[in-house]
Amino acid sequence: xxxxAVNRGPEGGPAQVRRERRRAEERLAILRAAAGVFRGRGxxxxxxxxxxxxxxxxxxxxxxxxxxxxEILSFCQHRALDQLxxxxxxxxxxxxxxxxxxxxxxxAHVLCLIREVEGGxxxxxxDALPSGLREAVVAKRDRYELGVRGLVALGIxxxxxxxxxxxxxxxxxxxxxxxxxxxxxxxxxxxxxRVAQHVAEYAVAGxxxxxxxGARRVRRAGAPAGRRTRPGAVAGRRGMRGREVED
Amino acid sequence: xxxxAVNRGPEGGPAQVRRERRRAEERLAILRAAAGVFRGRGxxxxxxxxxxxxxxxxxxxxxxxxxxxxEILSFCQHRALDQLxxxxxxxxxxxxxxxxxxxxxxxAHVLCLIREVEGGxxxxxxDALPSGLREAVVAKRDRYELGVRGLVALGIxxxxxxxxxxxxxxxxxxxxxxxxxxxxxxxxxxxxxRVAQHVAEYAVAGxxxxxxxGARRVRRAGAPAGRRTRPGAVAGRRGMRGREVED
DNA sequence: CGATATTTCGAACCGGCGTTCGATCGCCGC
DNA sequence: GCGGCGATCGAACGCCGGTTCGAAATATCG
Numbered sequence: 001x002x003x004x005a006v007n008r009g010p011e012g013g014p015a016q017v018r019r020e021r022r023r024a025e026e027r028l029a030i031l032r033a034a035a036g037v038f039r040g041r042g043x044x045x046x047x048x049x050x051x052x053x054x055x056x057x058x059x060x061x062x063x064x065x066x067x068x069x070x071e072i073l074s075f076c077q078h079r080a081l082d083q084l085x086x087x088x089x090x091x092x093x094x095x096x097x098x099x100x101x102x103x104x105x106x107x108a109h110v111l112c113l114i115r116e117v118e119g120g121x122x123x124x125x126x127d128a129l130p131s132g133l134r135e136a137v138v139a140k141r142d143r144y145e146l147g148v149r150g151l152v153a154l155g156i157x158x159x160x161x162x163x164x165x166x167x168x169x170x171x172x173x174x175x176x177x178x179x180x181x182x183x184x185x186x187x188x189x190x191x192x193x194r195v196a197q198h199v200a201e202y203a204v205a206g207x208x209x210x211x212x213x214g215a216r217r218v219r220r221a222g223a224p225a226g227r228r229t230r231p232g233a234v235a236g237r238r239g240m241r242g243r244e245v246e247d
Numbered sequence: 248x249x250x251x252a253v254n255r256g257p258e259g260g261p262a263q264v265r266r267e268r269r270r271a272e273e274r275l276a277i278l279r280a281a282a283g284v285f286r287g288r289g290x291x292x293x294x295x296x297x298x299x300x301x302x303x304x305x306x307x308x309x310x311x312x313x314x315x316x317x318e319i320l321s322f323c324q325h326r327a328l329d330q331l332x333x334x335x336x337x338x339x340x341x342x343x344x345x346x347x348x349x350x351x352x353x354x355a356h357v358l359c360l361i362r363e364v365e366g367g368x369x370x371x372x373x374d375a376l377p378s379g380l381r382e383a384v385v386a387k388r389d390r391y392e393l394g395v396r397g398l399v400a401l402g403i404x405x406x407x408x409x410x411x412x413x414x415x416x417x418x419x420x421x422x423x424x425x426x427x428x429x430x431x432x433x434x435x436x437x438x439x440x441r442v443a444q445h446v447a448e449y450a451v452a453g454x455x456x457x458x459x460x461g462a463r464r465v466r467r468a469g470a471p472a473g474r475r476t477r478p479g480a481v482a483g484r485r486g487m488r489g490r491e492v493e494d
Numbered sequence: 495c496g497a498t499a500t501t502t503c504g505a506a507c508c509g510g511c512g513t514t515c516g517a518t519c520g521c522c523g524c
Numbered sequence: 525g526c527g528g529c530g531a532t533c534g535a536a537c538g539c540c541g542g543t544t545c546g547a548a549a550t551a552t553c554g
Contacts, residue, residue, distance in 0.1 A: 019522090019530085041374070042374040042375065043291075044290075044291035044375065045374070045375070047510085047511060047512085048511070048512060048513080049511080049512095057531090057532075057533090058532065058533045058534080059511095059512090059513090059533090060513085060514080060515090060532075060533060060534080060535090061531070061532050061533065063512095063513070063514080064530080064531065064532080068512080068513080069511095069512065069513095124371075124429070127288070127289040127292070128289070128291065128292075163449075164445050164448065165445050168437075168442065168445040168446060168449065169445075169449055171426065171427070171430060171446075172423040172426070172445075172446050172449035172450060173423075173449075174426065175422050175423040175424070175425065175426020175427065175429075175446075176419040176420075176422040176423040176426075176450075176453065177422070178422065178426060179418065179419070179421065179422020179423075179425060179426060180418070180422065182371070182422075183418060190415075195415065198411055198412050198415040198416075198419075199415060199418075199419050199422075201411065202410075202415065202416055202419035202420075202453040202454075203419060203423075203453065204453075205452065205453040205454075205455075205457070206423065206449040206450065206451075206452040206453035207449075207452075208452075266500085266551095266552085294540090294541060294542080295541070295542060295543080296541080296542095304501095304502075304503090305502065305503045305504080306503090306541095306542085306543090307502075307503060307504080307505090307543085307544080307545090308501070308502050308503065310542095310543070310544080311500085311501065311502080315542080315543080316541095316542065316543095
């Protein structure tokens with residue numbers, strides 16, 4: 001971190017931006033290589049020399065692109081979380097049955113985790129970060145979880161989904177989806193797309209309205225939100241007339 | 248590992264067994280303390296001195312009870328896995344609807360993970376073990392997963408469950424259940440029993456027969472196994488007449 | 495009560511790993 | 525071309541943490 005981005009004035013030369021672009025690309029390449037090593041050996045076991053080898057440069061040179069190993073992990077996590085948040089926004093904006101939206105969200109989530117191009121599998125090593133960097137990652141992850149929970153709550157209010165406890169249902173949903181990163185190994189007999197499809201199917205199925213026990217409320221989508229919420233239900237408190245999904 | 252269990256002959260004295268019993272108890276106490284530290288800080292961050300402090304003895308003295316830090320983790324995992332296998336055996340022997348059996352299995356699984364008395368939360372740190380100790384743990388864990396998958400396959404053959412792919416459904420099921428250990432913190436507003444109940448409910452719901460799409464085959468339990476398996480289904484191959492659950 | 499084995503502990507060891515140092519090479523602008 | 529800045533690297537540093545050492549305290553047995 002000795003001489004990064006000197007920024008000698010408000011306006012850099014035309015070649016300055018070329019430099020910075022090349023630098024950003026190199027950072028991304030390193031990030032990808034590091035993500036691969038993290039996935040293969042876990043964060044704790046992965047060494048800087050190993051990451052450097054995978055990225056094709058020397059260990060010392062890594063420190064011209066990242067301040068520390070923790071920062072590399074932090075960037076991996078932020079990148080993947082940004083992708084997840086983008087998926088979430090798409091799911092919130094989408095119209096149609098909440099189940100279908102959640103299914104697509106789950107599918108994208110799984111793909112984000114197991115696709116090699118992203119360093120998504122490094123999410124679960126949040127505990128490895130020092131508190132300074134961890135805070136931001138945890139906050140972003142919690143915001144994502146709250147968004148998913150909001151979608152689940154919306155589905156419950158609409159009567160499309162069933163759940164005794166939206167928070168627990170959302171966590172089960174996320175668990176089924178997140179777990180994929182623990183066992184999936186690329187190159188197996190199951191393609192990433194196939195896995196994502198099936199796991200998403202399972203994750204949403206656990207949320208769908210029960211048919212045998214409990215109230216049967218499978219219903220056409222598009223019913224006005226906020227209706228069909230029985231007094232005893234655990235759905236969202238307070239009225240949020242304008243918003244469709246709670247934060 | 249210098250002078251453990253000298254074993255001076257085929258028959259130990261009466262006080263010998265008292266010693267060994269006390270030793271075993273001390274080992275268990277250390278195991279519990281270590282499990283607590285592992286849960287709180289993660290395996291990599293937990294130090295031997297910290298474990299020793301939690302267990303109430305010096306760091307050096309730990310090595311009179313365990314050969315290494317890895318061995319402590321390994322024992323934690325084996326203990327928890329033994330518990331899980333015991334649950335699995337109960338689920339296999341039980342009669343009645345497969346869904347109910349899986350729900351009870353999931354409930355017991357969650358409780359095993361989040362109850363403090365057991366070091367169950369250390370399962371996910373399997374990658375931290377050196378290959379020698381890891382093999383046995385992974386094998387035992389895989390056997391458990393295969394057992395769950397067998398139960399799922401049985402439910403599918405019986406027509407009580409639906410799944411495009413038993414292996415993926417079982418993994419989603421285990422994911423929803425295992426994830427609990429990542430977020431549950433004792434002392435929150437949700438009791439362990441309540442969490443286990445709801446998460447198990449969700450995990451099984453994802454397996455139950457679809458009502459809208461797909462074939463509807465919710466049916467009274469106890470139907471003979473092996474029937475109702477359509478030719479195209481992905482259920483278990485080959486006949487296993489005597490066994491109800493495949494290995 | 496001596497002898498032996500077991501438990502305990504403070505202190506030190508040492509290997510690995512994240513990190514830094516100092517120097518060299520190469521690219522870009524004037 | 526040449527000056528300077530950024531990129532690169534081999535080597536070394538320093539710390540942290542698992543592990544070991546040697547001895548002292550304690551229990552067990554004849």
